[in-house]
Amino acid sequence: MAQGDDTTETGTEENLDRLNANLARMEELSKRMVAALGQKDLATDAGLTGPGQDFYMKAGSAYLNDMMTNPGKLIGHQVAYWGRALEHFTEAQKALAAGQLEIPEDEDVPDDPRFANPMWRTHPYFRLVRQQYELNADAINMAVKDLDGLDSKEKQRVEFFSRQIIDLFAPTNYLATNPDALQKAVETEGQSLVDGLENLVRDIEAHHGELLPTLSDPDAFTVGENIGATQGKVVFRNRMMELIQYAPLTEKVHKTPLVIFPPWINKFYILDLKPKNSLIRWVLEQGYTLFVVSWKNPDPSYADVGLEDYVEEGYVQAVETAKEITGEKQVNAVGYCIAGTTLSAALAWMQKRGDKSIKSATFFTTLTDFSDQGEFTVFLQDDFVDAIERQVTEKGILNSYFMSKTMSFLRARDLVYGPAVKSYMMGEAPPAFDLLYWNGDSTNLPGRMAVQYLRELCQKNALAEDGFKILGETVHLRDIKLPVMSIGTKTDHIAPWRQCFVGFEKFGSKDKTFIMSESGHIAGIVNPPSKKKYGHFTSGEMGQGPDAWEEAAEFHEGSWWPRWEAWLKKRSGAQVAARVPGESGHEILGDAPGTYVLEGSTS
Template sequence: MVKNTYDPQTAMDQLDQRFQASIARGTLSMSPLQGFLSYIDWSRHLAISPGKQLELINLAIGQGLALAQYAQRTQTVGIPGTPSHHTNLNIEPPITDRRFSDQKWKTWPFNMMQLSYLMTEQWWKEATSDIRGVTPHHMDIVSMSVQQILNALSPKNFVASNPEVLQKTLEEQGANLVRGAMNAWQQALQQYTGTPDPKLENFKVGQQLATTPGKVVLRNQLMELIQYTPTTKKVHPEPVLIIPAWIMKYYILDLSAHNSMIRHLLDQGYTVFCISWKNPGVEERHMGMDDYLSMGFFAALDAINHITGQHKVHATGYCLGGTLLSIAAAAMGRDKDDRLLSMTLLAAQTDFSEPGELSLFIDNSQLAILEAEMADIGYLTGEQMAGAFLLLRSDLLIWSRYIKEFLLGEESTMNDLMAWNTDTTRMPAKMHSQYLRRLFLHDDLSESRYPVNGRPVSLTDIHVPIFCLGTETDHIAPWRSVYKIHHLCSSDITFALTNKGHNAGVVSEPGHKNRHFRVLARSNNDPYLGPDEWFKTAQFQEGSWWNCWFKWLNERSSEPVSPPPMGNPDKGYPLLCDAPGIYVFEK
């Protein structure tokens, strides 16, 4: 008799997964049910909130009166660019916004258009906030969805209602729109054929980017370890290990020569190692966070110990790499592994209870759709991740570019950071699901529930000095969320807050214009300061935070000695190839 191996539960699960994966492909990996449920939650609670309804009615009436009064105070002018003695450019509208800071927006009828738009935006902001009974996550989704619609309908996005575009169209007799149409066609063709932007020719990895000399001394299924060639005659004995995020290529920390953090570290007299993560495919679909710890961080740490002969290491983690470093450091503290001399976290979260705007895309419904799609292909594509970031900053990343390239007909520019941002990577299905569920959704790390080798770890077991960096306008790792390391660890913590965002704030080399930061150190015996109190107390400094960090590292490092050898073939770490290795080129 043949044994029946048919498992009805497994078959039904597979049917659900395949069906949800097909939905994901048609909804850009977004859960349609979550959006629908959010709208129902918001609209029904608004329907039973007469006080809120009266508040919105009063706001609309007040805005209408303010708009009428402003219309009376302003004077009609002709087409932009034609002088008129009736023009009055000194009447500020009741609501101002940097998006409409150009003086042309103060002329009629554009002053009325922009004020009407800003009032509409203000009204909808009130309509999608502070409604009794609505689930906060649902409210955030509705608010974000409304903002996306408003961003698309901005008067800046249309020729007839954008004075700058209209003036240029009249002056060039429509030539700008012809160039814009050609730009749109070129971009559509590149997208369809998979052809890279020609401007990327000036930003090639190994030629203009990631050019710091070094050797790959370790390669496994998940990463390459790069050891960089020293630039000084003597180096501090304790090496620096850099753990970058794996959602993008590692070389954000080794961009052009002038703004390469790795090159600057070498010039400070350090032996520097950096992990270059593999761009995973179907073969790596079952790799999880434990693999990133064992085959990534700990494999690199073992290699550094054998190559340099040093027991102590300065570890630096950026973004998700910093979160991984925190998990590893907690496990090492639990297991009495004392190989870390210090820990630096760059825009890295350890508490995910308030993770910022990315939480809009993270809930059980959304994860079910995402996991179903990842189960089909084995990984999360870089385009899916990039799409979420575009939505979070659609006004800047989509519509501003649309105006510049398609309406004004200007050529887009490219720099090294922008080129790096186009170099997306994939993420293994298992790892990404674990990361989203255990960290973002359930906040297991800060709650001391996150398991390493089958046992939970606690950040309270970290006792090494910590340098932690937040960035003021970070929408991926909000600085107040990053700041929560203060009440999770009892270590000495030096916290720095720099201006700019998640990437530009970190890549802030000495000499870069318009850079400043705040910094304040806390010993493990000092009382806790909340983030707002810290902001008022911390010392404000002009310039790059890099110099502050270099000084912090120097204070915790020994006197310089001769550099260690490159690699150690006798210990199993031969020189495999030149930096930047081969994994960084995987598409």
């Protein structure tokens, strides 16, 4: 008996010590959080955090007008809402009053991974919370759907911000209404909450007072070692970019070199994550001399850099260097996302100048016609763009944080709230996921370039309509004449494939090929044949619009990479001895992946 008492006493002391240690840790973390929150840049333009007041006025006026002109519709919504809410409450009250902590499973449950825990269907309290959330979400969606008096863009914005509110108030986002988090807190004697607070403080510190969940283990990867590690040399550097020539992986290569222009919103190693899913390595294995641009991560001194600087000091210089090193008169080019948009402007400009240095061009998920701005419509109206213009006028750059936040909130459930719940309430460490690591390694945008892109290309749709003025020329999509291929991705929310197709059809080229890959903006492009994961669609229909193309399209199993390479091979000339970086006598400035890719975000 005495031994049992000693054991109990020892266990109590250990629990008390653990509790005191956790309390001390929480106090320390709370002080760090206060200090981190104090780092927040209070000068950040408020327009970057939400729509302008005119948006709320228009939405509120439309709802008030609808309520006054059609009160029966509003009353009908309210009656249905309160009837269902009362039914759910009565059901839960009866079960709890009878002491039932488990009731027959609710079969009418949406397929929503947030509510995977069985308690959402069988526990009276959590079932009521879930039912009421779904009821509230339905009520908001119905009110917005039936709202009259707004144009299509305003309606789209109301729908977007309504979804943001619905996602924010999901019961899974709060400790008292999240059974998974509560269960783990009990099982770990509160350690999960301490770990979660530590994760929260870490993220606030990392973003200088702002909050954005860390999606991937920041210590799991090192660029140049376990990602972005394909062998090559930096063969050119200027203020805009480093040009990397990769070491060949075959004895023979095609005569015409390939130059890839990745987007400068993120870093180029999305195309070289790991050997098994590296497009860069795969291209080398097919027998090509490959050059890839690594863009400079701009600081405030780049405030006056515009799209013309990217064209002249980036595209033109990269092409000229590749020609000089290989001794060829032409190269093939690839542009991804915004780099593809700018490549189209560069090609149109080169056509007007009689420059035939680029033999063919491929575009990955590239928008060139912005008449339909898709989900980005929300962020391309004057209130947001005006705020960006004010911000970059003051700071010189658009900090990478704002782009990361915008991209994340387009998929808030998956990229904001889901990771936040796991990290802050469950106390879990972020996973070692190369793609998410890259996603968090974003870059700043030069002030002038950001405004040019938003005002001229997105809002005015200059390339597709009246023409875009660049380097002394006014260029249009119809000015592009060389052979071109475009790769769209089926579920892309950044560059919807239909809109990619619409712009691509306006190119002046006679030789045009369009492919639609399954999946989205990244996974649809980084889709190696070895995975045998996503298929693709092809069609001969061009000139009749995306719907006609899709109706005639044929599905093919597997990656589009081999189909593209077969197209590229026909435009890449005969086989020659593989070219090793430096053997032409051109100066080597360092090893791949270079220095620019290692530069972090600069406030």
